Protein backbone atom coordinates (compact mmCIF):
# COMPACT_ATOMS: atom_id res chain seq x y z
CA UNK A 303 0.00 0.00 0.00
CA UNK A 304 3.01 2.33 0.25
CA UNK A 305 3.77 1.72 -3.41
CA UNK A 306 4.24 5.04 -5.22
CA UNK A 307 3.60 7.18 -2.14
CA UNK A 308 5.82 10.24 -1.62
CA UNK A 309 7.11 10.00 1.90
CA UNK A 310 9.18 12.85 3.30
CA UNK A 311 11.39 11.47 6.06
CA UNK A 312 12.70 14.16 8.43
CA UNK A 313 15.63 13.09 10.57
CA UNK A 314 16.55 15.18 13.62
CA UNK A 315 19.58 15.07 15.90
CA UNK A 316 19.00 12.14 18.24
CA UNK A 317 21.24 9.18 18.98
CA UNK A 318 18.73 6.90 17.23
CA UNK A 319 19.14 8.74 13.89
CA UNK A 320 20.92 5.64 12.54
CA UNK A 321 17.69 3.63 13.03
CA UNK A 322 16.05 5.93 10.55
CA UNK A 323 18.37 4.50 7.90
CA UNK A 324 16.74 1.09 8.44
CA UNK A 325 13.33 2.77 8.36
CA UNK A 326 14.17 4.50 5.05
CA UNK A 327 15.41 1.21 3.62
CA UNK A 328 12.24 -0.67 4.67
CA UNK A 329 9.95 2.06 3.29
CA UNK A 330 11.84 2.06 0.00
CA UNK A 331 11.54 -1.75 -0.22
CA UNK A 332 7.78 -1.36 0.30
CA UNK A 333 7.65 0.87 -2.79
CA UNK A 334 7.61 4.36 -1.27
CA UNK A 335 9.50 7.26 -2.82
CA UNK A 336 11.48 8.34 0.26
CA UNK A 337 12.80 11.90 0.29
CA UNK A 338 15.02 12.66 3.27
CA UNK A 339 15.41 15.99 5.03
CA UNK A 340 17.97 16.22 7.83
CA UNK A 341 18.50 18.82 10.53
CA UNK A 342 22.00 20.26 10.81
CA UNK A 343 22.39 18.37 14.09
CA UNK A 344 21.20 15.06 12.57
CA UNK A 345 24.11 15.28 10.13
CA UNK A 346 26.45 15.01 13.12
CA UNK A 347 25.02 11.52 13.83
CA UNK A 348 24.57 10.08 10.31
CA UNK A 349 25.88 11.21 6.95
CA UNK A 350 23.36 12.44 4.34
CA UNK A 351 25.21 10.18 1.92
CA UNK A 352 23.88 7.13 3.77
CA UNK A 353 20.26 8.24 3.26
CA UNK A 354 21.00 9.24 -0.34
CA UNK A 355 22.42 5.76 -1.04
CA UNK A 356 19.52 3.95 0.65
CA UNK A 357 16.71 6.03 -0.88
CA UNK A 358 18.26 6.91 -4.27
CA UNK A 359 17.08 10.50 -3.69
CA UNK A 360 18.80 13.79 -2.97
CA UNK A 361 18.96 14.66 0.75
CA UNK A 362 18.12 18.21 1.85
CA UNK A 363 19.76 19.82 4.86
CA UNK A 364 20.10 23.50 3.98
CA UNK A 365 17.13 25.84 3.81
CA UNK A 366 18.97 28.33 1.67
CA UNK A 367 20.21 26.22 -1.19
CA UNK A 368 21.06 28.16 -4.37
CA UNK A 369 20.20 25.16 -6.55
CA UNK A 370 16.69 24.71 -5.19
CA UNK A 371 13.68 27.03 -5.46
CA UNK A 372 11.83 27.37 -2.08
CA UNK A 373 12.60 23.74 -1.14
CA UNK A 374 10.27 23.43 1.87
CA UNK A 375 7.20 24.44 -0.19
CA UNK A 376 8.18 22.07 -3.00
CA UNK A 377 8.41 19.22 -0.50
CA UNK A 378 5.13 20.14 1.23
CA UNK A 379 3.30 20.02 -2.10
CA UNK A 380 4.83 16.65 -2.93
CA UNK A 381 4.35 14.82 0.38
CA UNK A 382 1.65 12.18 0.92
CA UNK A 383 2.96 11.98 4.48
CA UNK A 384 5.77 13.54 6.52
CA UNK A 385 7.48 11.30 9.08
CA UNK A 386 9.82 12.87 11.64
CA UNK A 387 11.96 10.01 12.96
CA UNK A 388 13.61 10.35 15.32
CA UNK A 389 11.83 13.46 16.53
CA UNK A 390 13.94 15.27 19.12
CA UNK A 391 12.47 17.14 22.09
CA UNK A 392 13.73 20.22 20.26
CA UNK A 393 11.73 19.70 17.01
CA UNK A 394 8.59 18.83 19.01
CA UNK A 395 8.96 22.07 21.02
CA UNK A 396 9.41 24.02 17.78
CA UNK A 397 6.36 22.37 16.20
CA UNK A 398 4.27 23.10 19.31
CA UNK A 399 5.17 26.81 19.10
CA UNK A 400 5.17 27.22 15.33
CA UNK A 401 8.84 28.09 15.09
CA UNK A 402 10.17 27.85 11.54
CA UNK A 403 13.90 28.48 11.69
CA UNK A 404 15.20 25.61 9.58
CA UNK A 405 14.17 23.26 6.80
CA UNK A 406 12.26 20.70 8.91
CA UNK A 407 10.39 23.15 11.16
CA UNK A 408 9.41 25.27 8.13
CA UNK A 409 8.18 22.17 6.32
CA UNK A 410 6.05 21.17 9.33
CA UNK A 411 4.25 24.51 9.15
CA UNK A 412 3.67 24.51 5.42
CA UNK A 413 2.66 20.89 4.81
CA UNK A 414 -0.99 19.85 4.30
CA UNK A 415 -0.42 16.08 4.42
CA UNK A 416 -0.54 14.05 7.68
CA UNK A 417 2.56 14.31 9.90
CA UNK A 418 3.83 11.47 12.07
CA UNK A 419 6.25 12.31 14.90
CA UNK A 420 8.36 9.47 16.31
CA UNK A 421 9.83 10.85 19.55
CA UNK A 422 12.95 9.15 20.92
CA UNK A 423 15.03 10.42 23.81
CA UNK A 424 16.30 9.86 27.34
CA UNK A 425 13.54 8.97 29.85
CA UNK A 426 13.98 12.15 31.92
CA UNK A 427 13.65 14.27 28.80
CA UNK A 428 10.57 12.29 27.70
CA UNK A 429 8.86 12.57 31.08
CA UNK A 430 9.69 16.25 31.51
CA UNK A 431 6.49 18.25 32.01
CA UNK A 432 7.48 20.85 29.40
CA UNK A 433 8.08 18.13 26.80
CA UNK A 434 4.81 16.34 27.68
CA UNK A 435 2.90 19.63 27.34
CA UNK A 436 4.47 20.17 23.93
CA UNK A 437 3.55 16.62 22.92
CA UNK A 438 -0.08 17.18 24.01
CA UNK A 439 -0.11 20.41 22.03
CA UNK A 440 1.05 18.86 18.76
CA UNK A 441 -1.49 16.03 19.16
CA UNK A 442 -4.17 18.70 19.58
CA UNK A 443 -2.89 20.33 16.39
CA UNK A 444 -3.52 17.04 14.56
CA UNK A 445 -0.02 15.50 14.48
CA UNK A 446 0.14 11.71 14.78
CA UNK A 447 2.64 10.31 17.28
CA UNK A 448 3.96 6.95 18.45
CA UNK A 449 4.70 6.26 22.11
CA UNK A 450 8.39 5.34 22.37
CA UNK A 451 9.39 1.83 23.38
CA UNK A 452 10.58 0.94 26.87
CA UNK A 453 14.03 -0.60 27.24
CA UNK A 454 17.75 0.08 27.29
CA UNK A 455 18.76 3.57 26.24
CA UNK A 456 22.00 4.84 24.72
CA UNK A 457 22.77 6.81 27.89
CA UNK A 458 23.11 3.52 29.80
CA UNK A 459 19.81 3.72 31.68
CA UNK A 460 16.62 1.85 31.03
CA UNK A 461 13.12 3.24 30.61
CA UNK A 462 10.70 4.81 28.15
CA UNK A 463 12.24 6.69 25.22
CA UNK A 464 13.62 4.08 22.81
CA UNK A 465 13.02 4.43 19.08
CA UNK A 466 10.16 1.97 18.36
CA UNK A 467 10.57 -1.15 16.22
CA UNK A 468 10.81 -0.30 12.50
CA UNK A 469 7.73 -2.48 11.83
CA UNK A 470 5.75 -0.48 14.41
CA UNK A 471 6.55 2.77 12.58
CA UNK A 472 5.65 1.19 9.23
CA UNK A 473 2.35 -0.13 10.68
CA UNK A 474 1.49 3.36 11.93
CA UNK A 475 2.32 4.99 8.56
CA UNK A 476 0.15 2.43 6.74
CA UNK A 477 -2.70 3.05 9.16
CA UNK A 478 -2.52 6.83 8.68
CA UNK A 479 -2.44 6.56 4.88
CA UNK A 480 -5.12 3.89 4.56
CA UNK A 481 -8.59 4.77 3.32
CA UNK A 482 -10.93 5.02 6.31
CA UNK A 483 -13.76 2.51 6.22
CA UNK A 484 -17.36 3.79 6.31
CA UNK A 485 -18.36 0.69 8.24
CA UNK A 486 -15.43 -0.30 10.45
CA UNK A 487 -13.71 3.00 11.30
CA UNK A 488 -13.93 3.60 15.06
CA UNK A 489 -15.75 0.29 15.61
CA UNK A 490 -14.72 -2.31 18.19
CA UNK A 491 -13.90 -5.63 16.55
CA UNK A 492 -13.08 -8.88 18.35
CA UNK A 493 -11.33 -11.57 16.33
CA UNK A 494 -10.82 -15.19 17.38
CA UNK A 495 -7.99 -17.00 15.61
CA UNK A 496 -5.83 -20.12 15.71
CA UNK A 497 -6.75 -23.59 16.88
CA UNK A 498 -7.94 -24.72 20.29
CA UNK A 499 -6.21 -27.41 22.33
CA UNK A 500 -8.17 -30.09 24.16
CA UNK A 501 -6.07 -31.85 26.79
CA UNK A 502 -6.07 -35.63 27.11
CA UNK A 503 -3.72 -35.79 30.10
CA UNK A 504 -0.96 -33.54 31.52
CA UNK A 505 1.29 -34.08 28.48
CA UNK A 506 -0.97 -34.99 25.54
CA UNK A 507 -3.61 -33.06 23.70
CA UNK A 508 -5.79 -32.89 20.59
CA UNK A 509 -5.24 -29.89 18.33
CA UNK A 510 -5.62 -28.94 14.67
CA UNK A 511 -3.44 -27.38 11.97
CA UNK A 512 -4.76 -23.81 12.20
CA UNK A 513 -1.93 -21.26 12.20
CA UNK A 514 -3.98 -18.14 12.96
CA UNK A 515 -2.59 -16.51 9.78
CA UNK A 516 -6.04 -15.93 8.29
CA UNK A 517 -7.25 -14.22 11.49
CA UNK A 518 -4.08 -12.09 11.66
CA UNK A 519 -4.50 -11.06 8.01
CA UNK A 520 -8.06 -9.92 8.74
CA UNK A 521 -6.97 -8.27 12.01
CA UNK A 522 -4.42 -6.19 10.08
CA UNK A 523 -7.07 -5.15 7.55
CA UNK A 524 -9.56 -4.16 10.26
CA UNK A 525 -6.84 -2.09 12.02
CA UNK A 526 -5.85 -0.31 8.81
CA UNK A 527 -9.54 0.48 8.16
CA UNK A 528 -9.61 2.29 11.51
CA UNK A 529 -11.20 -0.35 13.77
CA UNK A 530 -10.23 -0.90 17.39
CA UNK A 531 -9.26 -4.56 17.32
CA UNK A 532 -8.98 -7.15 20.12
CA UNK A 533 -7.71 -10.60 19.36
CA UNK A 534 -8.37 -13.87 21.15
CA UNK A 535 -5.68 -16.29 20.02
CA UNK A 536 -5.54 -20.03 20.53
CA UNK A 537 -2.68 -22.20 19.28
CA UNK A 538 -0.98 -20.23 16.49
CA UNK A 539 2.17 -19.93 14.41
CA UNK A 540 4.15 -17.93 16.99
CA UNK A 541 6.38 -16.34 14.32
CA UNK A 542 3.34 -14.94 12.52
CA UNK A 543 1.87 -13.67 15.80
CA UNK A 544 5.19 -12.01 16.80
CA UNK A 545 5.43 -10.29 13.41
CA UNK A 546 1.91 -8.98 13.86
CA UNK A 547 2.71 -7.82 17.42
CA UNK A 548 5.81 -5.92 16.22
CA UNK A 549 3.70 -4.07 13.69
CA UNK A 550 0.77 -3.40 16.01
CA UNK A 551 2.12 -3.51 19.59
CA UNK A 552 -0.84 -1.68 21.13
CA UNK A 553 -3.48 -4.19 20.07
CA UNK A 554 -5.41 -5.79 22.91
CA UNK A 555 -4.83 -9.54 22.92
CA UNK A 556 -5.69 -12.60 25.01
CA UNK A 557 -4.40 -16.16 24.74
CA UNK A 558 -6.70 -19.14 25.28
CA UNK A 559 -6.19 -22.89 25.16
CA UNK A 560 -9.45 -24.82 24.98
CA UNK A 561 -12.80 -24.27 23.26
CA UNK A 562 -14.28 -23.58 26.71
CA UNK A 563 -11.72 -20.83 27.44
CA UNK A 564 -12.26 -19.32 24.01
CA UNK A 565 -16.01 -19.22 24.47
CA UNK A 566 -15.69 -17.58 27.91
CA UNK A 567 -13.27 -14.94 26.56
CA UNK A 568 -15.48 -14.22 23.55
CA UNK A 569 -18.68 -13.93 25.62
CA UNK A 570 -16.94 -11.30 27.79
CA UNK A 571 -15.96 -9.30 24.68
CA UNK A 572 -19.25 -9.69 22.81
CA UNK A 573 -21.08 -7.13 24.98
CA UNK A 574 -18.55 -4.37 24.24
CA UNK A 575 -17.84 -5.07 20.55
CA UNK A 576 -19.62 -4.00 17.36
CA UNK A 577 -18.19 -6.75 15.17
CA UNK A 578 -17.60 -10.37 16.20
CA UNK A 579 -15.27 -12.07 13.75
CA UNK A 580 -14.86 -15.78 14.43
CA UNK A 581 -11.94 -17.24 12.56
CA UNK A 582 -10.62 -19.70 15.18
CA UNK A 583 -10.61 -23.41 14.39
CA UNK A 584 -12.46 -24.50 17.50
CA UNK A 585 -12.39 -28.18 18.44
CA UNK A 586 -15.77 -29.86 18.06
CA UNK A 587 -14.80 -32.72 20.37
CA UNK A 588 -12.75 -33.12 23.52
CA UNK A 589 -11.64 -36.14 25.51
CA UNK A 590 -12.36 -36.76 29.19
CA UNK A 591 -9.27 -35.33 30.95
CA UNK A 592 -7.04 -37.72 32.90
CA UNK A 593 -5.28 -36.06 35.86
CA UNK A 594 -2.40 -38.54 35.52
CA UNK A 595 -0.41 -39.28 32.40
CA UNK A 596 -2.11 -42.24 30.72
CA UNK A 597 0.23 -45.19 31.07
CA UNK A 598 1.42 -46.90 27.92
CA UNK A 599 0.37 -50.57 27.70
CA UNK A 600 0.36 -53.16 24.92
CA UNK A 601 -3.41 -52.75 24.59
CA UNK A 602 -5.26 -50.45 22.17
CA UNK A 603 -6.33 -47.19 23.71
CA UNK A 604 -9.80 -45.91 22.89
CA UNK A 605 -10.48 -42.28 23.59
CA UNK A 606 -14.09 -41.34 24.06
CA UNK A 607 -14.75 -37.85 22.75
CA UNK A 608 -17.44 -35.47 23.94
CA UNK A 609 -18.92 -32.44 22.20
CA UNK A 610 -17.32 -29.15 23.13
CA UNK A 611 -19.55 -26.18 23.79
CA UNK A 612 -20.93 -24.41 20.73
CA UNK A 613 -19.03 -21.10 20.49
CA UNK A 614 -20.80 -19.42 17.55
CA UNK A 615 -24.24 -20.73 18.44
CA UNK A 616 -23.78 -19.84 22.11
CA UNK A 617 -23.34 -16.07 21.67
CA UNK A 618 -26.05 -13.60 22.68
CA UNK A 619 -26.50 -12.33 19.06
CA UNK A 620 -27.49 -8.71 19.46
CA UNK A 621 -29.27 -7.34 16.34
CA UNK A 622 -27.05 -4.21 16.48
CA UNK A 623 -23.85 -6.18 16.05
CA UNK A 624 -22.26 -7.75 13.01
CA UNK A 625 -21.46 -11.47 13.27
CA UNK A 626 -19.02 -13.05 10.82
CA UNK A 627 -18.02 -16.73 11.13
CA UNK A 628 -15.84 -19.14 9.18
CA UNK A 629 -16.79 -22.53 7.86
CA UNK A 630 -14.00 -24.99 7.03
CA UNK A 631 -15.24 -27.92 4.94
CA UNK A 632 -13.76 -30.83 3.03
CA UNK A 633 -16.94 -31.60 1.04
CA UNK A 634 -20.16 -29.84 0.00
CA UNK A 635 -18.55 -26.49 0.83
CA UNK A 636 -21.45 -24.22 -0.11
CA UNK A 637 -24.28 -26.44 1.22
CA UNK A 638 -22.55 -26.90 4.57
CA UNK A 639 -21.68 -23.21 4.80
CA UNK A 640 -25.34 -22.27 4.11
CA UNK A 641 -26.47 -24.63 6.82
CA UNK A 642 -24.07 -22.93 9.25
CA UNK A 643 -25.19 -19.43 8.16
CA UNK A 644 -28.82 -20.27 8.96
CA UNK A 645 -28.40 -22.52 11.99
CA UNK A 646 -25.90 -20.25 13.78
CA UNK A 647 -27.82 -17.08 12.84
CA UNK A 648 -24.78 -15.07 11.71
CA UNK A 649 -24.64 -12.28 9.11
CA UNK A 650 -21.81 -13.67 7.00
CA UNK A 651 -20.01 -16.97 6.55
CA UNK A 652 -16.56 -17.13 5.00
CA UNK A 653 -16.25 -20.67 3.65
CA UNK A 654 -12.94 -22.31 2.85
CA UNK A 655 -11.61 -25.72 1.86
CA UNK A 656 -9.68 -27.97 4.23
CA UNK A 657 -8.42 -30.37 1.55
CA UNK A 658 -6.82 -30.18 -1.88
CA UNK A 659 -4.43 -27.69 -3.45
CA UNK A 660 -6.48 -24.69 -2.36
CA UNK A 661 -6.85 -25.64 1.27
CA UNK A 662 -6.65 -22.68 3.64
CA UNK A 663 -5.67 -24.23 6.94
CA UNK A 664 -2.09 -23.64 8.10
CA UNK A 665 -0.74 -22.06 4.90
CA UNK A 666 -0.16 -18.54 3.60
CA UNK A 667 -2.81 -18.67 0.85
CA UNK A 668 -6.51 -19.44 0.61
CA UNK A 669 -9.56 -19.38 -1.61
CA UNK A 670 -12.79 -18.37 0.10
CA UNK A 671 -16.48 -17.98 -0.71
CA UNK A 672 -18.51 -15.36 1.11
CA UNK A 673 -22.17 -16.07 1.92
CA UNK A 674 -24.54 -13.52 3.41
CA UNK A 675 -27.89 -13.71 5.16
CA UNK A 676 -29.72 -11.25 2.86
CA UNK A 677 -29.51 -13.02 -0.50
CA UNK A 678 -28.19 -16.13 -2.25
CA UNK A 679 -25.27 -14.38 -3.94
CA UNK A 680 -21.93 -16.08 -3.57
CA UNK A 681 -18.76 -13.98 -3.68
CA UNK A 682 -15.63 -15.95 -4.48
CA UNK A 683 -12.11 -14.74 -3.74
CA UNK A 684 -9.72 -16.72 -5.93
CA UNK A 685 -6.73 -18.54 -4.40
CA UNK A 686 -4.30 -15.85 -3.23
CA UNK A 687 -2.30 -14.74 -0.19
CA UNK A 688 -4.36 -14.27 2.96
CA UNK A 689 -3.81 -10.47 3.10
CA UNK A 690 -5.35 -10.12 -0.38
CA UNK A 691 -8.19 -12.41 0.68
CA UNK A 692 -8.87 -10.22 3.72
CA UNK A 693 -8.95 -7.00 1.65
CA UNK A 694 -11.33 -8.35 -1.01
CA UNK A 695 -13.59 -10.07 1.53
CA UNK A 696 -13.93 -7.00 3.77
CA UNK A 697 -14.60 -4.78 0.73
CA UNK A 698 -17.52 -7.09 -0.17
CA UNK A 699 -18.79 -7.35 3.42
CA UNK A 700 -18.85 -3.53 3.64
CA UNK A 701 -20.74 -3.30 0.36
CA UNK A 702 -23.38 -5.90 1.25
CA UNK A 703 -23.88 -4.77 4.83
CA UNK A 704 -24.18 -1.06 3.99
CA UNK A 705 -26.71 -1.86 1.26
CA UNK A 706 -28.86 -4.16 3.40
CA UNK A 707 -28.73 -3.07 7.02
CA UNK A 708 -31.96 -1.57 8.26
Ligand SMILES: Cc1cc2nc3c(=O)[nH]c(=O)nc-3n(C[C@H](O)[C@H](O)[C@H](O)COP(=O)(O)O)c2cc1C
Pocket residue numbers: 313314315316317318341342343344389390391392393422423424427
Ligand atom coordinates in the same frame (compact mmCIF):
# COMPACT_ATOMS: atom_id res chain seq x y z
C1 LIG B 1 25.19 12.45 21.75
C2 LIG B 1 23.87 13.18 21.78
C3 LIG B 1 22.71 12.43 21.70
C4 LIG B 1 21.48 13.07 21.73
N1 LIG B 1 20.35 12.33 21.64
C5 LIG B 1 19.14 12.91 21.67
C6 LIG B 1 17.96 12.13 21.60
O1 LIG B 1 17.98 10.91 21.48
N2 LIG B 1 16.76 12.78 21.61
C7 LIG B 1 16.67 14.14 21.72
O2 LIG B 1 15.55 14.65 21.76
N3 LIG B 1 17.79 14.89 21.79
C8 LIG B 1 19.01 14.33 21.76
N4 LIG B 1 20.15 15.10 21.83
C9 LIG B 1 20.02 16.55 21.90
C10 LIG B 1 19.79 17.15 20.53
O3 LIG B 1 20.83 16.78 19.66
C11 LIG B 1 19.67 18.65 20.66
O4 LIG B 1 18.48 18.99 21.39
C12 LIG B 1 19.65 19.33 19.32
O5 LIG B 1 19.49 20.72 19.51
C13 LIG B 1 18.55 18.80 18.42
O6 LIG B 1 18.56 19.49 17.20
P1 LIG B 1 17.52 19.21 16.03
O7 LIG B 1 16.21 18.97 16.67
O8 LIG B 1 17.53 20.45 15.18
O9 LIG B 1 18.06 18.05 15.29
C14 LIG B 1 21.40 14.48 21.81
C15 LIG B 1 22.58 15.21 21.85
C16 LIG B 1 23.80 14.58 21.85
C17 LIG B 1 25.06 15.40 21.92
